Amino acid sequence: MAVQYLAANRFGLGRRFDDPAVSDPQGWLTRQLDEYDSAPAALAGLAGREAIANAYAEYRDERQAMRREMATAEGEDAMPQMAQRMARAGFRRYYAEAAGARLAAAIATPTPFPERLVHFWANHFAVSADKQTVVGFAGDYENMAIRPHIMGKFSDLLIAAVRHPAMLLYLDQAQSFGPDSVFAARIRNRGSRQAPGLNENLAREVMELHTLGVRTGYTQADVTSFAKALTGLTVAGFGRAAGPRFMPADARPGDILFIERLHQPGAQTILGKKYDQPRGQQAEAVLRDLAVHPATARHVATKLARHFTTDNPPTSLVDRLTRDFERSGGDLPSLYRVLIASPETWTGAPMMFKSPWDWCVSMLRSLKAPALGERQNIAAMFTQLGQPVWRPGSPKGYDDMVATWAGSAALMQRVELASRIAGRIGDRVDARQIAPLVLADALPPETAQAIARADSPGQGLAMLFASPAFLRR
């Protein structure tokens, strides 16, 4: 068993060049659960919610102003100018900065196992930055909703994820209104045919993706009722028609609010249980029940097991995690301990294929010299590698399967990036020394030999990063 390799790569994010040798891999991983710092230095100084919300508002206003200009402007001269101004929009810069900080945090972290879990949970509760409103918030979402809650109960993590502007905007909750709410009634009374109504997107995805899992017995009626319970939950500064009129005077852009007048009054019945709590407590009560539902336990257990074993995780591991989830009420560190202690996560083959993110992070962790230029656009690099940061394109997040990442063009792209990095710093590092460090007890003799026989230090480094064991975890 290649325990050193598995601890560093399957559980961690790859060994850092300056990591000391680990004599007790399981103890090392367990200690990280206590040593985890949810606010690492690399993330300090990122823009906060209000600044991000304001930047979006500026962009929106400017876009409207430009549309008016466009309507009067002659010909197409205004087009490139417009594109330029849009590209400069502040919230895009916030996205780029947050993506860069995410990478810096992953490279620097002394607790790579929890850091991997941050990435795992951010992907489980995925938002996708292809929506303009989400772009600026994506980093804040991971840092403020996910990071502080990965060492608590699953229910608290779920609630934190749902109660972030990124999620509420991504899954249209800011446009969901109780059909019988005060707000809707007022619009109807005005004689408008298009009364505001329910948007089920968030309710459905919470049930299907975040908690119970698809086809686990909930019905359309459950989704509708849950969507009604969620109404009233919204983001200041982003609501459309509801807009400023219903916002409390002291609400700052980006604040999460419960606005009674948007909420569907009355009790809701979901999965056979009646919820008649007042105000926002109704939705929270539903979320707390969903978070500890047996179907949720199995769904989460399966995803965790897959992430730490392979496409089709062993039933024994899924069962053990499910039981632990049910027993502990979804205590996340307890699940992590099960993963550490389970023999199934420590079997050598078949190994997972690293995602582009994992591969890149492990490569950069292994190098002392700065492998990327200061001008390197981090977000663009991951887009090129096929895994744009916080932009999986759907609320399902990135698939956690070997076939998702192991493609021929993707492989060539990795070889090219490895070559480029090797070209930059290859003669300042010795791949012959790094290889046994990072691949540890899983360094195949053929790889060691191929590296030693490379025709230049740079080529040796590129071969290490493109070697079969380095591509996997």
Added chain:
Amino acid sequence: MILSRRSIILSGISVAAAGALPGFAYAAAATPKRLVFVIQRGAADGLATVAPTGDPAFAAARRAMADETAGGAKIDPMFTLHPALAATAGLYTRRQAHFAHAVATSYRDRSHFDGQNMLEGGGSRPYGRDDGWVGRLLTLLPAAERDAIAIAPAVPLAMRGSVQVGTYAPSRLPQADADLIARLTALYQDDPLLNPLWDSAIRTQELASDIGGNNGRNGADLGKLAASLMLPADGARVMMVETGGWDTHSGQRGRLAAQLRGLDQLVGALQTGLGAAWTDTLVIVATEFGRTVEVNGTGGTDHGTASTAMLLGGGLAAGGTVSADWPGLNTAARYEGRDLKPTRSLESVIAGAVAHHYALDPQRVMTTLYPDV
């Protein structure tokens, strides 16, 4: 293609598209001297590049590969130039090429990594220096002649030092070179997942290979690019060009011919592109070490010691000659019984050529370029 030096991002990766830049007047440069260092990474076989066909032990040692240079220019009673070096042979007859044979740095082991580090750093032990001989040479040159650039994604060790050096790499993401791809093919051979993926990646991807590829045209393109960067009045004056793919452990005959064809076209394109400026240009071609005298079991040669360095240009001290204190090739004459024995230091060849080129004091050049040797 003419590129403004201002478009070159110092130590960066990308460069603005050439087409978007204004053209340059072909004004005479105020500072005529130009230096190009072409590094052959991977240990080029000097015994096949400038073959000692006059040595009685040569044919026996090279066996089936003894005729590798058949048809090449007989430049000396002892030496035959590889037939792929046609343009270079032309330069030789015009006294614009010189070959220093049986030369090596002070490095005596056989690791590419360490050998290249010594060749570039110019130190007395591997990883002994953080700067390189070209970088130190720049400090001896007048400010106007220090404009230096490397055709590489980052500044190579040879050019590092106190003077800032630019880099230029084609704006497209540099593709993995053909040699790396071949090595990975071998590494993935028994991997059931990677082997088929890699196979299809290679099939579908149009690969820009290194200088040997595309029947030498890649070398010509590189030479053209180099000339365009050096020709303008405010262009680069010192340049380093990287070439790889010289590690011919197997199938040397075809591979080396392709490599040398690429190198020959690189030199030819550089000369053509520089025009009259060629008179004031010195090109140094060198590799980290040579290859074994004997052919191995796979039609190739293994890591050796001494090799050949080339000096090319319009103003050489000893153009049209081969310089060698020839050690002989019989087993007793070889270094450790297997390699061409170094009889002259590559450092002194480089320092001597540079001193002559810039009309600098040879001793001062030697102690600046190779302070530890």
